[in-house]
Amino acid sequence: MGSMARKKNSSAEITGPRIREAALRLFARHGYAAVSMRQIAQEVGVQAGALYLYTPDKQSLLFDLMQAHMTALLDALAALPPCDDPLAALEQFTRFHIRFHSARSDAVFISYMELRNLEPENFARIESMRRQYEAHLEGLLARGAMTGQFTVPDTKLAAFAVIAMLTGVNTWYREGGRLSLARVEDIYWDMVRRSVGARMRPDRPDQ
């Protein structure tokens, strides 16, 4: 109980997380089906058999990675400061989406690309979380449409379009490239704002 009372095997304590990190990176790079448990073990520096002390099987490893990502996404979304004004909320969502996703490109990639490799019940759970996320955006678009701040012919399609546009950043953005992430946020916010037919907010006049 006391500090230093016993010295734990330092590597054993962190093997679990390291397995998940290695699996995340390898699944994102080569695809779930193309990555073997041996490769993951080699990346971590243990033998293949040792992985099964930390995960019941390969499928659970994939599902846990996706679930952790989606849970973190929904938690972070819920932790945003509340925004009554739909335009402010849309800007908040836009910047949040770009920042959150660009910092987790491997997890994002896996969560979109490896849905096919989930067993049905696992698939259903991840899909339900994704629908929650989309519903948040659709809700704020609907509020903005009601107040007349937004012009959207169809809130569901607009939500799909905005999310697809924003998630696309991950396919080309690399740190240290031509544009800073803050600049990318500004540019995309401009396009998102225009795409839903919204004008600038009064406190930041420019249009």
Added chain:
Amino acid sequence: MGSMARKKNSSAEITGPRIREAALRLFARHGYAAVSMRQIAQEVGVQAGALYLYTPDKQSLLFDLMQAHMTALLDALAALPPCDDPLAALEQFTRFHIRFHSARSDAVFISYMELRNLEPENFARIESMRRQYEAHLEGLLARGAMTGQFTVPDTKLAAFAVIAMLTGVNTWYREGGRLSLARVEDIYWDMVRRSVGARMRPDRPDQ
């Protein structure tokens, strides 16, 4: 030479295409790495060994599918009637992209998701074709920015954003759903047009 002069084995003549169709469907559904040559053979109704009469190996099968898709895309793009006006050209591109891609969802899916499984030289060839397609859009956005018809802070990012938004249609659109494809085109064209800060064309006033 004369008609009916000899009766060809009817199934032999079409086995090659049927193999590519089966591979396309299976790769799209389960992923390249997860699909076995035996599965493809079973879908076609031949034995696994027979596949190698039509493709040197599994990798070539994947590459041929992607190359055929990208070639068809670039050919169809080049075959569009020329458009001098950037706004008309953008509408043409928007509707073309949605129509072409929604009719080939399996090939689109594969061409975006299985790039990781291409050997380096094959990857480079597909990527170069994709860049040609993006360059077409970026070029017309740049022309519209020069004429003042578009307001785009960055033509490259705008091209990425528009393509991501439009390709996203494939993730949810299903024939016979709530909206017709023509209606989807209209809605997305509206969002694309707004996102680049363009007004309606004079011959179709409404904004």
Added chain:
DNA sequence: GTCTATAGCGAGATAGAC
């Protein structure tokens, strides 16, 4: 908690009969 060894299986690809 990690190792070695291996069971059990299915993969890609080829050889040769028909």
Added chain:
DNA sequence: GTCTATCTCGCTATAGAC
């Protein structure tokens, strides 16, 4: 042109020593 049979390899997962 398609078949059966097979080679060789690598996979997931487990058993049991340490």
